[in-house]
Amino acid sequence: MKTGISPTGKRKSSDTFQRLMAFGALIIIFVGFSFASPYFFTFNNVVGILISTAVNGLLALGVTFVIISGGIDLSVGTVMTLSSIMCGVFVTYWNLPIPLGILAGILTGGLAGFVNGLMISKMKLPPFIATLGMLNVARGLSLVISDLQPIYFALDKNFNDIAMGSVLGSVIPGFDIPNGVLIMFASAIVAGLILTKTIIGRYCFAIGSNEEAVRLSGVNIVIWKTAVYTVGGLFVGIAGIIIAARLNSAQPALGLGYELDAIAAAVIGGTSMSGGEGTILGTIIGAFIISTLTNGLRIMSVPQEWQIVVTGLIIISAVYLDILRRKKQ
Amino acid sequence: MDNVLLCMEEIEKSFPGVDALKKCRFELKAGEVHALVGENGAGKSTLMKIFAGIYSKDGGRILYKDEEVNIPNPHTAQQMGISMVHQELNLMPHLTAAQNIFIGREPFRGFKFILDENALNEKAQKIFDMMHLKLDPRAKVATLSVAKQQMVEIAKALSFNSNVLILDEPSAALTEVEINELFRIIRQLRDKGVGIIYITHRLEELKEISDRVTVLRDGLYVDTVLTEKATIDHIIKLMVGRVIYESSPEIPEHPSDEIVLEVKNLIRGKELKNISFKLKKGEVLGFAGLVGAGRTEAARAIFGADPFESGEVIVKGKKVHIKGPSDAVAHDIGYLSEDRKRYGLCLGLDVETNIALTIINKLTGFLGWVKNTKIHSIAKDIVDKLSIRTPSLTQKVKNLSGGNQQKLVVGKWLAKNTDILIFDEPTRGIDVGAKQEIYSLLNELAQQGKSIIMISSELPEILRMSHRVVVMCEGRVTGELDNKEITQEGVMQLATQRNG
Numbered sequence: 001m002k003t004g005i006s007p008t009g010k011r012k013s014s015d016t017f018q019r020l021m022a023f024g025a026l027i028i029i030f031v032g033f034s035f036a037s038p039y040f041f042t043f044n045n046v047v048g049i050l051i052s053t054a055v056n057g058l059l060a061l062g063v064t065f066v067i068i069s070g071g072i073d074l075s076v077g078t079v080m081t082l083s084s085i086m087c088g089v090f091v092t093y094w095n096l097p098i099p100l101g102i103l104a105g106i107l108t109g110g111l112a113g114f115v116n117g118l119m120i121s122k123m124k125l126p127p128f129i130a131t132l133g134m135l136n137v138a139r140g141l142s143l144v145i146s147d148l149q150p151i152y153f154a155l156d157k158n159f160n161d162i163a164m165g166s167v168l169g170s171v172i173p174g175f176d177i178p179n180g181v182l183i184m185f186a187s188a189i190v191a192g193l194i195l196t197k198t199i200i201g202r203y204c205f206a207i208g209s210n211e212e213a214v215r216l217s218g219v220n221i222v223i224w225k226t227a228v229y230t231v232g233g234l235f236v237g238i239a240g241i242i243i244a245a246r247l248n249s250a251q252p253a254l255g256l257g258y259e260l261d262a263i264a265a266a267v268i269g270g271t272s273m274s275g276g277e278g279t280i281l282g283t284i285i286g287a288f289i290i291s292t293l294t295n296g297l298r299i300m301s302v303p304q305e306w307q308i309v310v311t312g313l314i315i316i317s318a319v320y321l322d323i324l325r326r327k328k329q
Numbered sequence: 330m331d332n333v334l335l336c337m338e339e340i341e342k343s344f345p346g347v348d349a350l351k352k353c354r355f356e357l358k359a360g361e362v363h364a365l366v367g368e369n370g371a372g373k374s375t376l377m378k379i380f381a382g383i384y385s386k387d388g389g390r391i392l393y394k395d396e397e398v399n400i401p402n403p404h405t406a407q408q409m410g411i412s413m414v415h416q417e418l419n420l421m422p423h424l425t426a427a428q429n430i431f432i433g434r435e436p437f438r439g440f441k442f443i444l445d446e447n448a449l450n451e452k453a454q455k456i457f458d459m460m461h462l463k464l465d466p467r468a469k470v471a472t473l474s475v476a477k478q479q480m481v482e483i484a485k486a487l488s489f490n491s492n493v494l495i496l497d498e499p500s501a502a503l504t505e506v507e508i509n510e511l512f513r514i515i516r517q518l519r520d521k522g523v524g525i526i527y528i529t530h531r532l533e534e535l536k537e538i539s540d541r542v543t544v545l546r547d548g549l550y551v552d553t554v555l556t557e558k559a560t561i562d563h564i565i566k567l568m569v570g571r572v573i574y575e576s577s578p579e580i581p582e583h584p585s586d587e588i589v590l591e592v593k594n595l596i597r598g599k600e601l602k603n604i605s606f607k608l609k610k611g612e613v614l615g616f617a618g619l620v621g622a623g624r625t626e627a628a629r630a631i632f633g634a635d636p637f638e639s640g641e642v643i644v645k646g647k648k649v650h651i652k653g654p655s656d657a658v659a660h661d662i663g664y665l666s667e668d669r670k671r672y673g674l675c676l677g678l679d680v681e682t683n684i685a686l687t688i689i690n691k692l693t694g695f696l697g698w699v700k701n702t703k704i705h706s707i708a709k710d711i712v713d714k715l716s717i718r719t720p721s722l723t724q725k726v727k728n729l730s731g732g733n734q735q736k737l738v739v740g741k742w743l744a745k746n747t748d749i750l751i752f753d754e755p756t757r758g759i760d761v762g763a764k765q766e767i768y769s770l771l772n773e774l775a776q777q778g779k780s781i782i783m784i785s786s787e788l789p790e791i792l793r794m795s796h797r798v799v800v801m802c803e804g805r806v807t808g809e810l811d812n813k814e815i816t817q818e819g820v821m822q823l824a825t826q827r828n829g
Contacts, residue, residue: 197443
């Protein structure tokens with residue numbers, strides 16, 4: 001049949017094959033653009049790709065958990081903004097230390113996820129509807145709290161360094177990888193560990209695979225579904241911090257639309273919309289495919305509108321290829 | 330009271346519209362294999378689901394280990410040492426066998442949230458070893474055969490070290506070899522003092538594995554017998570023996586010998602094994618068998634709703650190639666599915682639209698403009714002919730009663746003047762009064778020269794309506810009964826006749 005280990009124990013994993021395919025696609029795109037333009041494969045440009053993937057990558061991490069559990073989260077974009085706004089409120093409005101602001105931002109994301117999870121598991125709202133509601137609530141709250149104005153971080157606080165500074169660069173001269181990129185990778189590693197090694201990850205897959213069977217096995221669905229959405233929300237909160245740091249401000253009008261790229265990344269990376277399947281590595285590769293394409297096309301002076309068309313085509317082909325691969329088994 | 334583990338008394342259970350269990354009882358001793366048998370709808374699964382905490386009882390008592398207990402959910406049942414393996418598998422296909430077995434009881438590694446996958450696999454392996462089962466705990470369940478999946482469910486039940494194990498039709502998907510293994514495990518457990526409840530349709534297994542047999546019929550307790558002392562025939566009599574209170578109307582005159590439909594050697598994998606039969610003009614051909622016998626599958630294959638691998642369908646003497654329902658309809662075959670609400674009607678639309686569904690494309694004019702007046706008159710005609718009770722032709726179908734909805738589905742096919750009608754459980758969910766009307770309607774249709782295949786799980790219905798009966802068991806036609814030969818026992822025997 002499909003993936004996993006056959007009963008005799010031999011590793012016959014086409015999960016790996018699929019991830020290899022995604023990675024292979026990324027390599028091909030990379031190599032292709034390198035040949036197409038001399039400006040592509042430069043240190044600065046590659047760093048540009050890395051940092052532009054950071055925010056979407058973090059959002060995609062959060063959304064991956066939710067999709068694997070069989071749900072969806074449309075609010076990741078605006079909740080990210082709300083998180084950045086809360087950070088701004090703590091640091092700029094209330095003059096509290098930056099670490100507290102960061103905590104506030106991340107917990108805002110977690111709280112939104114918690115509420116989403118409760119709406120879905122306890123009130124039995126369909127995930128699409130619950131998170132659509134949250135999308136609007138978060139968006140509105142961002143505008144209300146910020147009074148429609150961006151919240152700027154004082155320059156002397158060096159908030160920007162969190163994303164754009166380079167700890168690595170100060171240790172290894174010339175290797176100025178922005179901190180935001182490292183934070184994304186670190187978060188990805190943590191997300192991967194949570195998904196594969198902890199009980200939250202296990203229930204995430206189980207619920208996405210057959211929620212009724214999990215319920216009949218005596219597991220409390222309300223608690224664990226809520227936990228999944230909360231964990232996803234925490235990563236959205238981290239994304240909020242990173243984007244605020246990058247822009248050195250919390251922009252209340254941002255965010256709407258970011259959820260689409262996040263979901264795209266997860267889907268391109270092999271997360272199944274019907275639940276039960278997905279990997280963090282795949283999602284990260286998916287995020288890179290999107291940003292690499294966008295970057296490469298821009299370097300080749302392809303108008304931005306066409307870049308968006310290409311992203312859409314990539315989503316369609318990635319999922320279609322996956323459907324074909326399954327049929328073959 | 331030697332070692333009685335379980336005593337269920339006066340159990341009552343109703344679902345909307347149907348009384349599933351009436352004053353039902355059941356008793357189980359430790360260290361025994363107690364089989365539970367009965368026809369479709371007798372209440373076996375329902376009774377056990379009450380015991381396993383999946384359903385709640387409306388009345389009666391449950392005494393477990395001599396104490397009266399209340400079992401509100403599956404978790405409580407598990408805690409009490411009761412495990413059930415269901416007919417429908419409750420597995421998470423994306424997870425491994427070991428992960429499925431221990432869901433909710435995962436071993437942790439020191440730190441509360443981190444899973445210990447190795448310990449998990451070891452525990453699973455121990456159970457598989459005890460079962461002499463060759464299965465990799467790390468195999469994803471979706472990759473396993475249905476039989477192996479069932480074994481995983483059984484392993485899961487065993488992992489609870491229960492006092493009571495309920496198996497609902499466990500041998501359905503297993504081969505001889507696997508069944509022997511299953512029986513070996515069951516005997517092992519019995520010798521250890523576990524009480525095992527074995528629900529089955531396969532009466533030939535009773536002698537092999539059970540100590541006692543309890544028979545249920547129509548939600549009532551009939552009797553409990555010692556397996557060694559009873560005969561299978563006697564058990565069948567207990568299962569079906571009922572007095573038919575409704576008087577059977579005379580089955581209308583013998584139909585002509587003209588064959589309108591012939592099916593030859595229909596095959597599809599394990600579901601349809603060489604189905605062949607003939608349908609005569611003006612005949613009501615009953616299709617009997619247990620749930621899962623393959624009757625609906627056969628009907629859907631003939632109708633083109635599902636594909637089949639090989640076989641011939643010959644309509645009115647001509648061989649036809651039916652690739653989809655539209656082909657079937659073009660050849661004058663209609664299918665009325667079991668689940669009329671899901672597959673037979675557009676509930677949100679009105680009466681006349683539903684009736685016209687099969688012919689609406691012929692009732693259009695320029696640019697697809699629908700001729701409403703024509704639809705209206707055809708619908709009125711049919712509603713009158715079939716005595717469908719509805720306040721108006723524009724009444725939404727979901728507001729009609731079950732019986733009238735069923736008549737509506739028939740009306741849909743009459744509008745198209747379909748000659749060959751396949752009825753799948755025509756009176757399911759319909760009250761007694763409306764049932765009579767449907768029976769009269771069927772008889773009338775047959776007299777008008779329409780040919781009817783009637784799939785039914787209700788023996789009285791089969792007996793009362795059919796000129797002939799085709800009986801299926803596990804995908805095979807096990808026999809054909811003609812008029813005089815049609816008896817409840819006769820049908821039941823053929824329905825439970827498993828070929829090796």
